[in-house]
Amino acid sequence: MATGRTHRPATRSRGIPEATVARLPLYLRALTALSERSVPTVSSEELAAAAGVNSAKLRKDFSYLGSYGTRGVGYDVEYLVYQISRELGLTQDWPVVIxxxxxxxxxxAGYGGFASRGFRVAALIDADPAMTGKPVAGIPVQHSDDLEKIINEDGVSIGVIATPAGVAQQVCDRLVAAGVTSILNFAPTVLSVPDGVDVRKVDLSIELQILAFHEQRKAGEETSAEEGPDAGAEPEAAAVAPPAPRGATGSTGRKGPDGDVPAVMPA
Amino acid sequence: MATGRTHRPATRSRGIPEATVARLPLYLRALTALSERSVPTVSSEELAAAAGVNSAKLRKDFSYLGSYGTRGVGYDVEYLVYQISRELGLTQDWPVVIxxxxxxxxxxAGYGGFASRGFRVAALIDADPAMTGKPVAGIPVQHSDDLEKIINEDGVSIGVIATPAGVAQQVCDRLVAAGVTSILNFAPTVLSVPDGVDVRKVDLSIELQILAFHEQRKAGEETSAEEGPDAGAEPEAAAVAPPAPRGATGSTGRKGPDGDVPAVMPA
DNA sequence: CGCTGTGAAAGAGTTCACAGCG
DNA sequence: CGCTGTGAACTCTTTCACAGCG
Incomplete structure (x- = not known):
């Protein structure tokens, strides 16, 4: 994601594949729940079920971390919680600005999972002067003029962008210039960042569109539940749209409030 | 994700790979922006840059949709917007409940990208009677007792879960029972759903944890930017934690307000 | 000539299946 | 005997590189 150079092509960081890293938080959550129920050990099968993956994948994932299990028994819950936390870097806590x-x-800001799990909301920042000083979730909002100062004083290296799309890139640039090297972007824009900065994005409309794709497919399928053995030549999806409105060059215009905007549908 | 059987192992739906589907919304957004600026055509190179991917990938992705480009020229923006919209199922609009x-x-509810792009907030539902009738983002909140009725009357097939983790599964079950077949889950829990139901999840703390992992690695690397050729035996990450607090069985207790909860750190 | 479309190669990630430890 | 840890097979994804159309 992100134009510049995001998901670091670098790759298998220290040997742990990216896909595995992405699942560690899942395992950690499941393990934490077990830990609270004072369950001492789990088998890969049980833990996998709790985390929503299959056990082979889980075992393979854990094998990248080391041999933390006991054959014939399973994994020690507390021990694994610790190992995964350490691997994820959660044994230190990360100040985060929103x-x-x-x-x-x-x-x-009010999200509980924040405070816990190794993250601390170091500051809330907004460009609206009317917001300045107003407490949100118990934390006073600071003005964006002080962004650099805040980042520096608290040694913040993770920033969360929840601004409108139109200003996301400039906020990003300032965060990066101030020393932030990891960004979680909620604005529906592609951010470009220099090498060495990680960006992850969370995008509601993208997720919905992916769901819509599958949803549409379900509706069109109905029959032939089990996919055909050969998948024929070129089965048109459902009978929804007209042939092809070629060359309807520019005219949909319609500028939205922000630097973003949709306006789909020809029909 | 999701225990049951989520990301359908089914796979290459109609031939379009999942990875490609996940990028179509990105292309669509970039194309929409171009369309608004009345740009008539784009090359794979330009569009790829705008979407934050490389051009080879983009061309390959588009090749699954058909041959919609013109050699020596590029792609017709309007036409592509239409084709991708259709492919994603956005030529119809999907009622969504939150x-x-x-x-x-x-x-x-207030997210702009919702109304546009083929989605319509059909209803807002909450279990708190005090919320009932109160308008949020211009839409009156309805009580969850009426969930089934609402789903049925509006023919809703996509549901968004933004409840606390503790009730997410039961909300999910009710949605599914009422006929919802696609769920976007914001609650930090693994949902299990029957076959045929798609679940996608958006999870803040998971994203942060992934960032923390890379962040930690950056800090630990510093030296040896280029990964060591052999990756030694068992390089302890940073010098942060003690050796290994084996068997510290149950005691971290501390029950959170919800069915979820963290509490990482041994030390 | 420029840019798309695509085979073929390379690389990641997943699943299988079983050796072998406790 | 049960369950982990893992080589090997397989599938999916990305990248390369270039033929060939407009």
């Missing part, structure tokens, strides 16, 4: 305290920013 | 109108639910 920029853009609108509805979403406020929701994020 | 369950759980807390901070996050409210933020989602």
């Amino acid at each position: 920029v853009g305290i609108g509805n979403l920013g406020a929701a994020l | 369950v759980g109108i807390g901070n996050l639910g409210a933020a989602l």
Whole structure:
């Protein structure tokens, strides 16, 4: 994601594949729940079920971390919680700033899973002077003029962008210039960042569109539940749209409030 | 994700790989922006840059949709917008319900990218009677007792869960029972659903943890930018934690307000 | 000539299946 | 005997590189 050079092509960081890293938080959550119930050990089968993956994958994932299990028995819950936490870097806590305290920013600020799990909301930042000083989720909002100062004083290296799309890139640039090297972007824009900076994005409309794709397919399928053995030549999806409105060059115009905007549908 | 059987192992739906489907919304957004600026055509190179991917990938992706480009020229923006929209199923609009109108639910309800891009917020649902009737983002909240009725009357097939983790599964079950077949889950839990139901999840703390992993690695690397050729035996990450607190069985207790909870750190 | 479309090669990630440890 | 750890097979994804159309 992100134009510049995001998901570091670098790759298998220290040997742990990216796909595995992405699942560690899942395992950690499941393990934490077990830990709370004072369950001492789990088998790969049980833990996999709790995390929603299959056991072979889980064992393979854990094998990248080391041999933390006991054959014939399973994994020691507490021990694994610790190992995964350490691997993820959660044994230290990370100060995080949230920029853009609108509805979403406020929701994020109040998100419980934040405080715990090794993260601490170091500051809430918004460009609206009317917000400055106003406490959100118990934390006073600071003005974006002080962004650099805040980042520096708290040694923040992770920033969350919850601003409108139109200003996301400039906020990003300032965060990066101030020393932030990891960004979680909620704005529906592609951010470009220099090498060495990681960006992850969370995008509601993308997720919905992916769901819509599958949803549409379900509706069109109905029959032939089991995919055909050969998958024929070129089965047109459902009978929804007209042949092909070629050359309807520019005219949909319609500028949205922000640097983003949709306007799909020809019909 | 999701225990049951989520990301359908089924796979290459109609021939379009999942990875490609996940990028179509990205292309669509970039194309829409171009369309608004009345740009008539784009090359794979330009569009790829705007979408934050490389051009070879983009061309390969488009090749699954058909041959919509013109050699020596590029792609017709309007035409591609239409083709991708159709492929994603956005030429029809999908009624969506949002369950759980807390901070996050409210933020989602007000999200602009919703109304556009083929989705329509059909209803906001919350279990708190005090919320019932209260308008959020211009839409009156309805009580969850009426969930089934709402789903049925509006023919909703996509549901968004923004409730606390503790009730997410039961909300999910009710949605599914009422006929919803696609779920976007914001609650930090693994949902299990029957076959045929798609679940996608958006999870703040998972994203942060992934960032923390890479962040930690950056800090630990510093030296040896280029990974060592052999990756030694068992290089302890940073010098942060003690050797290994084996068998510290149950005691971290500390029950959170919800069915979820963290509490990482041994030390 | 420029840019698409695509085979073929390379690389990641997943699944299988079983050796072998406790 | 049960369950982990893992080589090997397989599948999916990305990248390369270039033929060939407009």
